[in-house]
Each structure stands twice: as structure tokens, then as C-alpha cells.
Amino acid sequence: MNLFDFTGKVVVVTGASSGLGADAARAYAAYGADVALLARRKERLETIADEIEGTGKNAIAVQCDISKEESIKSAVEAVLACYGKIDILLNNAGIAFAGSVEDMTTRQWDMAMDVNVKGIFLMCKYVVPHMKTRKYGRIVNIASVNAVIADKDEALVRHAYNASKNAVVGLTTGMAASLAKHGITVNALGPGLFETEMTADTLFKTESFLQMYNSLCPTSRPGRQGELNGPILFLSSDAVTYTTGQFILVDGGMALV
Numbered sequence: 001m002n003l004f005d006f007t008g009k010v011v012v013v014t015g016a017s018s019g020l021g022a023d024a025a026r027a028y029a030a031y032g033a034d035v036a037l038l039a040r041r042k043e044r045l046e047t048i049a050d051e052i053e054g055t056g057k058n059a060i061a062v063q064c065d066i067s068k069e070e071s072i073k074s075a076v077e078a079v080l081a082c083y084g085k086i087d088i089l090l091n092n093a094g095i096a097f098a099g100s101v102e103d104m105t106t107r108q109w110d111m112a113m114d115v116n117v118k119g120i121f122l123m124c125k126y127v128v129p130h131m132k133t134r135k136y137g138r139i140v141n142i143a144s145v146n147a148v149i150a151d152k153d154e155a156l157v158r159h160a161y162n163a164s165k166n167a168v169v170g171l172t173t174g175m176a177a178s179l180a181k182h183g184i185t186v187n188a189l190g191p192g193l194f195e196t197e198m199t200a201d202t203l204f205k206t207e208s209f210l211q212m213y214n215s216l217c218p219t220s221r222p223g224r225q226g227e228l229n230g231p232i233l234f235l236s237s238d239a240v241t242y243t244t245g246q247f248i249l250v251d252g253g254m255a256l257v
């Protein structure tokens with residue numbers, strides 16, 4: 001038995017229109033899964049779905065704003081109508097912006113919480129009952145190394161992001177404990193720095209930040225495209241029948257120093 005053969009598995013990936021989510025969707029398909037790509041930018045999703053279908057695998061693009069309950073409800077219904085089941089949920093969609101408690105607006109705080117935390121709660125609210133019925137599920141939540149480490153440089157302070165990603169870890173722990181008896185594992189990943197739309201115009205444009213990051217990070221570099229896929233596939237696979245509630249950092253060792 002190949003534990004990493006995803007043939008016949010249906011995977012929902014949120015935030016699949018770019019960056020780490022798009023990469024993960026391609027990786028799931030490459031390992032045999034049927035994928036549903038969720039995000040707001042429909043054209044981007046369709047382009048990636050077409051690319052995946054070109055490799056002979058099944059992919060659908062489903063427009064969804066994960067901060068809105070109705071949008072999630074219809075997206076989950078659309079996936080079930082198409083594939084008939086959901087085996088794996090990758091809660092990857094997220095937003096990040098700079099701001100401290102003194103200068104951030106209440107609206108910015110709410111936005112971070114709505115997308116990064118409430119979005120995961122709502123996706124799970126509609127997917128978990130289905131997984132419970134089938135007594136099978138793999139849920140992987142993308143948190144961040146910034147759940148457990150933070151920046152002190154004023155330009156890089158992201159208090160809402162820190163709080164929201166720490167909440168993702170707490171939600172993972174709680175859900176893992178109560179869903180284990182239903183055959184559902186819930187784990188979280190904490191990526192370090194990866195170049196994506198989220199970071200390209202901010203962190204990667206700041207030469208001094210990159211130099212500082214590289215000098216501190218034990219691996220002396222940011223993560224490369226595809227380096228999150230292995231941990232994502234592992235936590236989504238049948239290799240994790242007895243691994244749940246874990247928060248694994250994929251940060252080149254950054255949090256160690």
C-alpha cells in the first residue's frame with residue numbers, strides 16, 4: 001500500500017488561486033487526487049484547474065469568499081454535487097498586513113480574524129458533518145511561524161496576523177481532540193517565509209529584512225516553491241492515522257533561534 005497515493009481522494013483547497021495553495025493543489029493532483037480549488041478570483045482558479053486537468057487529473061474551480069458563510073455553504077455544496085464526497089480539507093486561504101494594536105483599525109483587525117480564523121471555522125462547520133458521516137477526514141490548517149514568533153521592527157509588526165494564526169493553532173488542537181473518535185485528524189502547519197503574492201511586494205522587497213532573515217534562519221534562506229508540499233501531503237495522507245492536533249513548523253529552523 002502506497003500511503004502517499006491520493007488516487008480516489010477528493011481534496012478541497014482554499015486560497016488556491018495563488019501561492020502556497022495553488023502549489024498544494026497541483027501537488028495533490030500530481031499524487032492522484034481530485035481537487036476543488038476555492039478562492040475569490042475565479043479566472044485564476046480556472047487557469048490553474050485547466051492546467052491540472054491538462055495533466056489528466058480532475059480539478060474544479062469554485063468561487064468562494066471564505067469570510068462569508070453563505071459563500072462557503074454554496075461552495076461546499078458545489079464540491080459535493082461534483083465529486084460526491086470530501087476526504088481532505090486544506091484550509092490555506094489567508095491575508096496578512098502590517099499593523100500594531102496602536103495603529104491598526106478595528107476593521108483591519110476584523111478582516112484578519114474573518115479570513116484567517118472565521119474562514120477556517122466556517123469551512124469546518126460545513127465540511128466536518130460530512131466527514132463525520134463517512135468516519136474519515138484529514139484537515140490541514142495553514143497557520144504560520146508567526147503564531148509563535150513575532151517581529152519587533154515597527155515596519156514588520158503584524159499583531160492581528162500573530163493573533164489570528166495563534167488562534168488557528170488553538171482551533172486545530174480543540175478540533176483534533178473531539179474529532180479523533182470520528183476518524184478525522186486535524187493538524188496545522190506553520191510556514192516560515194516563502195515568496196508568494198503575500199510577501200513579494202513587502203518582505204521580499206525589503207533587502208534589509210531578507211538579509212536579517214537569512215542571517216537568523218538556520219537554513220540561511222527563505223522557503224522555496226514546493227517546500228511546503230511534502231508536509232501538506234504527509235498530514236493529508238493515510239500515514240497520519242495516529243497523528244492529530246500537531247503544529248509543525250516548516251520554517252528552516254527559524255523558530256529555534
Ligand SMILES: NC(=O)c1ccc[n+]([C@@H]2O[C@H](COP(=O)([O-])OP(=O)(O)OC[C@H]3O[C@@H](n4cnc5c(N)ncnc54)[C@H](OP(=O)(O)O)[C@@H]3O)[C@@H](O)[C@H]2O)c1
Nearest residue numbers: 015017018019020039040041065066093094193194196198
Ligand atoms: N508566504 C509566506 O511566507 C507565508 C508564511 C506563513 C504562512 N503563510 C500562510 O499561507 C497561506 C497562503 O498564503 P500565500 O503566501 O500563498 O499568499 P497568497 O499568494 O496571497 O495567497 C492567499 C490566498 O488566500 C486567498 N484568499 C484571501 N482572502 C480570501 C477570502 N476572503 N476568501 C477566499 N480566499 C481568500 C487568496 O485568493 P483570492 O484573493 O483569489 O480570494 C489567495 O489564493 C496563508 O494562510 C498565509 O497566512 C504564508
